[in-house]
Amino acid sequence: MENNPVTPSQRRFFLTVMISGISAALAVAAGWPVWRFLAPRKGAGAEEKVGVTRDSVAVGNAYFFNFRGQPAVVLQTRPGTYAAFSAVCTHLGCVVKWQSDKGEFLCPCHAGRFSADGTVLGGPPPKALESLPVALDGDMIFIG
Ligand code: FES
Structure with a gap:
């Protein structure tokens, strides 16, 4: 009888999901400042007086x-x-x-x-x- 009911394919799937999630979070954290820098400023239109x-x-x-x-x-x-x-x-x-x-x-x-x-x-x-x-x-x- 085996003590560990998790199969290697389940472990791989879990690690893939975890690594993908962390990668997505890091991409958002790195991309947000770039987006804020490149996006037009609010109220910066030509009509602002x-x-x-x-x-x-x-x-x-x-x-x-x-x-x-x-x-x-x-x-x-x-x-x-x-x-x-x-x-x-x-x-x-x-x-x-x-x-x-x-x-x-x-x-x-x-x-x-x-x-x-x-x-x-x-x-x-x-x-x-x-x-x-x-x-x-x-x-x-x-x-x-
Ligand atoms: S910056 Fe040189 S004269 Fe104004």
Whole structure:
């Protein structure tokens, strides 16, 4: 009489199922971060707009905010006139600062300068700051 009622084929089947299950779990664990990295971000569509209250942007001043994961800025250049730009310098990607006393942007990395309309005034930046669409609705400024 045999003490072990498990046959070798049952043992093989059990081990095959266990190894397959563990392999599937490891594949999911390794693939999930890759999927999260490659999948489009939620809300990253072209229709996403950012709303800023008009009170946030005084005449001649700038308001920095996050636009689709990147720094951006809106200016009130004249009373009731707004312009928005990506705040990422077109040289090597540093974030520009607004100098209200000079009425221009300064990039702190290599002293690139941009005017209030985003054009290059000096320094190494090869092109203007990226302009962003602006729409006004009541007390709100919508960018994007
Ligand atoms: S990164 Fe802005 S001037 Fe170089």
